[in-house]
Amino acid sequence: MQERLRPLIAGNWKMNGTGAALEQIARLRTLLEEAGDIDSEVLVCPPATLLHRAAQGAEGSPIHIGGQDCHADPSGAHTGDISASMLLDAGASHVIVGHSERRADHGETSQTVRAKAEAALAAGLVPIICVGETEAERLAGTANQVVGDQIDFSLPDTFGETTIIVAYEPVWAIGTGRTPTIEDIAQMHAHMRALLVAHFGGAGETALLLYGGSVKPSNAEEILRTANVNGALVGGASLLADDFFSIIVAA
Numbered sequence: 001m002q003e004r005l006r007p008l009i010a011g012n013w014k015m016n017g018t019g020a021a022l023e024q025i026a027r028l029r030t031l032l033e034e035a036g037d038i039d040s041e042v043l044v045c046p047p048a049t050l051l052h053r054a055a056q057g058a059e060g061s062p063i064h065i066g067g068q069d070c071h072a073d074p075s076g077a078h079t080g081d082i083s084a085s086m087l088l089d090a091g092a093s094h095v096i097v098g099h100s101e102r103r104a105d106h107g108e109t110s111q112t113v114r115a116k117a118e119a120a121l122a123a124g125l126v127p128i129i130c131v132g133e134t135e136a137e138r139l140a141g142t143a144n145q146v147v148g149d150q151i152d153f154s155l156p157d158t159f160g161e162t163t164i165i166v167a168y169e170p171v172w173a174i175g176t177g178r179t180p181t182i183e184d185i186a187q188m189h190a191h192m193r194a195l196l197v198a199h200f201g202g203a204g205e206t207a208l209l210l211y212g213g214s215v216k217p218s219n220a221e222e223i224l225r226t227a228n229v230n231g232a233l234v235g236g237a238s239l240l241a242d243d244f245f246s247i248i249v250a251a
């Protein structure tokens, strides 16, 4: 029986928040400090414009700060982009790569995602690699194949000593209020675990498999109790500290 892995509850603020939103970091810090020992690791990924100030506000607290994307190159003529080392310099410990909104809106391929994950590892960041099928792929019965291919082609060949973190986010569940059945979540996470163990051995056993897609305080406990679910990647419900905290303590 696999020893329970310490859950990671990550918040992806996406393109939301200006300076006033940093109050939510302060509120979350207060809630966590009042709660004392929390089993889960906590990560907040604000917009890049807030990252440094968020890291300063989280300093000395259990809150890690992460980026929402990074360029695959260490530096160069990439107007508007941000490198992994810049994120680290600003106070990030993790970075989301391959989110479906970037795969769709920016034409990111799994090969691009792999390069970004490798750049994150090289800079000393922990990549959170996102995978997930579209509704059409789910209805066509190809979800396992799609997610399997994304894992095969998006993950670097080695993570060194860094924990592998993969977030399963069915595209059709993001921002919709809809989630797969618990049975479907369990099946997909078992599928991902088997793929990771086959490829990475022990590192696959200890990989953190996060579920994302309409995680709310109302459904978090059931989702987080599902086998091979080691945390959550939360969008909308991470924007308000009290809602996000309810999900954190549900793990």
Ligand SMILES: O=C(CO)COP(=O)(O)O
Pocket: 012, 099, 169, 173, 174, 175, 176, 177, 212, 213, 214, 215, 233, 234, 235, 236, 237
């Ligand atoms: O995309 C997500 C997190 O990266 C999920 O967003 P929602 O929780 O708003 O569905």
